[in-house]
Amino acid sequence: MGLIIGCIADDFTGGSDAASFLRKGGLSTLLINGDSYRDSGPGSGTQAVVLALKTRSAEPEEAVAQSAEALEWLLEQGAEKIYFKYCSTFDSTPRGNIGPVTDMLMERLDAPYTLLCPALPVNGRTVQEGVLYVNGVPLGESSMRFHPVNPMWESRIDRLMAPQSKYPCLVLDSGLMASGPAAVRDALSRAAAEAGHITAVPDYYDSRQGAELAENFGDLPLLTGGSGLLEHLARRASLGPEKEGTTEDFPEASGRRLILAGSCSAMTIKQVEAYLATGGRAIRMEPEKLIRGEQKQEDFLRAIRETEEDLLIYSSAAPEELYRGEGAEQVSALLEGTMARLARAALDLGIKKLIVAGGETSGAVTRRLGFSRFYIGDDAAPGVPVMRPAEEPGLALALKSGNFGDENFFINTLV
Numbered sequence: 001m002g003l004i005i006g007c008i009a010d011d012f013t014g015g016s017d018a019a020s021f022l023r024k025g026g027l028s029t030l031l032i033n034g035d036s037y038r039d040s041g042p043g044s045g046t047q048a049v050v051l052a053l054k055t056r057s058a059e060p061e062e063a064v065a066q067s068a069e070a071l072e073w074l075l076e077q078g079a080e081k082i083y084f085k086y087c088s089t090f091d092s093t094p095r096g097n098i099g100p101v102t103d104m105l106m107e108r109l110d111a112p113y114t115l116l117c118p119a120l121p122v123n124g125r126t127v128q129e130g131v132l133y134v135n136g137v138p139l140g141e142s143s144m145r146f147h148p149v150n151p152m153w154e155s156r157i158d159r160l161m162a163p164q165s166k167y168p169c170l171v172l173d174s175g176l177m178a179s180g181p182a183a184v185r186d187a188l189s190r191a192a193a194e195a196g197h198i199t200a201v202p203d204y205y206d207s208r209q210g211a212e213l214a215e216n217f218g219d220l221p222l223l224t225g226g227s228g229l230l231e232h233l234a235r236r237a238s239l240g241p242e243k244e245g246t247t248e249d250f251p252e253a254s255g256r257r258l259i260l261a262g263s264c265s266a267m268t269i270k271q272v273e274a275y276l277a278t279g280g281r282a283i284r285m286e287p288e289k290l291i292r293g294e295q296k297q298e299d300f301l302r303a304i305r306e307t308e309e310d311l312l313i314y315s316s317a318a319p320e321e322l323y324r325g326e327g328a329e330q331v332s333a334l335l336e337g338t339m340a341r342l343a344r345a346a347l348d349l350g351i352k353k354l355i356v357a358g359g360e361t362s363g364a365v366t367r368r369l370g371f372s373r374f375y376i377g378d379d380a381a382p383g384v385p386v387m388r389p390a391e392e393p394g395l396a397l398a399l400k401s402g403n404f405g406d407e408n409f410f411i412n413t414l415v
Contacts (some may be wrong), residue, residue: 006079015052020385036372059097067093088125088226099164112192117225119204126205130171155348181216253396262361263313263402340368362399381405
C-alpha cells in the first residue's frame with residue numbers, strides 16, 4: 001500500500017490535527033513542516049503525508065502558490081487522493097484563502113466538484129443546512145467573532161465562500177441528501193457542468209454522517225475541510241474499521257513540562273485559569289511591558305532555568321484585554337518570536353516535554369526548533385497528537401489549536 005492520502009494543511013496545528021485523525025483511522029502518517037518536504041520523499045511504508053504550510057493568514061496569491069507547489073510534490077509521490085485541511089471554524093479573510101486554494105486544486109485535478117466539510121463534531125464544530133456551529137452556537141455569534149486576526153461574523157458557509165471563490169457554492173440541504181448519494185452526485189454533476197466547477201456543503205453533525213460522506217464521496221480526487229472527515233477517509237482506505245496507526249518505539253520523555261500559551265481563544269483562557277487554580281508556577285507575558293522593556297526575554301529564561309517544577313508562560317488574554325495599540329501585528333510577532341526562542345532555550349536546557357497553545361505560536365515554535373518531520377503518537381486530546389520529532393524522538397511535543405482540548409488540558413497533558 002503506497003501513499004493513499006496527501007494532505008495540504010494551512011498551518012502547523014491544523015496539520016498536526018489532521019495527522020492525528022489519519023493515524024487514528026489506521027494509516028501510517030508523517031507530518032512535514034513548512035517547505036522542508038522538498039528535501040526528500042516520505043519514505044517507504046508511509047500511507048498518509050500531511051504538509052503543514054503557513055498559508056492561513058498569507059495573501060491569497062501566496063497561499064495559492066505555496067499550495068500548488070505542495071500539490072505537485074504530493075502527486076509526484078503518488079498520492080491517490082488530495083485533502084485540503086483548513087480550520088474547523090472556517091478561519092479566513094473575505095479574499096481567501098480557502099476559496100482561492102480550493103479553486104486552484106479543483107482546476108489542477110480536473111475535479112468538477114468537491115465538498116466543504118469543516119465539521120469536527122467531537123470538538124463541537126458541526127454543520128447543518130449550510131450553517132457552521134461552534135458548540136451549538138452559530139459561528140458568527142460565537143467567540144470567533146472576537147478573533148484578533150480573522151473575526152468571523154458570518155455563519156453560512158456558502159456566504160463565506162461567495163467573496164472568495166469564482167465558483168458557486170451549493171448547500172446540500174437535508175431534502176436533497178435524503179434522496180440518496182446517486183441523486184446528490186447527479187445534481188452536483190449537472191451544476192458543475194454549467195459552472196465549470198462547484199463546491200458543496202453537506203450536513204455533518206454526528207460521526208455517522210462522516211462515515212457516510214467518506215463512503216459516498218471517498219472516491220473523489222479532492223476533498224476539503226477540517227479534520228473530522230479524515231478519520232473516516234482513513235478507515236475506508238485502511239480497510240480496518242478499528243485498526244490503529246503504527247506506533248514507533250520511542251524513548252521515554254521524562255521530567256518537568258514547559259507550557260507556552262499564546263492563543264487568546266476562549267478555551268485556552270479557560271485552560272490557563274484551570275492551571276492557575278492548581279497553584280502551578282506561571283508567568284504572564286505582557287505586551288506593553290515587553291515593548292517598554294519592563295519584561296525581557298532573559299526574565300523568562302531565568303525562570304525556566306531556576307524552576308524545578310512545571311512552568312506555564314502565557315500571553316493569553318480575554319478579548320477586552322488584548323493589545324489594540326499601534327503596531328498590533330508587530331506586537332503579535334514579538335510575542336510569538338519570544339515564545340519560540342524560549343522553547344528553543346528550554347530544549348537546550350534539557351526539557352523534554354513541551355506544550356504549546358495557539359496556531360501562530362506553534363508555527364513560530366516549530367520553525368525555531370528546526371524540526372521538519374514528526375512521528376504521530378497517541379492523542380493528548382481529539383486533534384492534538386503527541387508528536388516526536390524524527391530528528392530527536394526523545395522529545396514529546398503537544399502543539400494545539402487554541403480552541404482544542406478540555407479545561408484540564410494543561411493539567412493532564414504529558415504528565
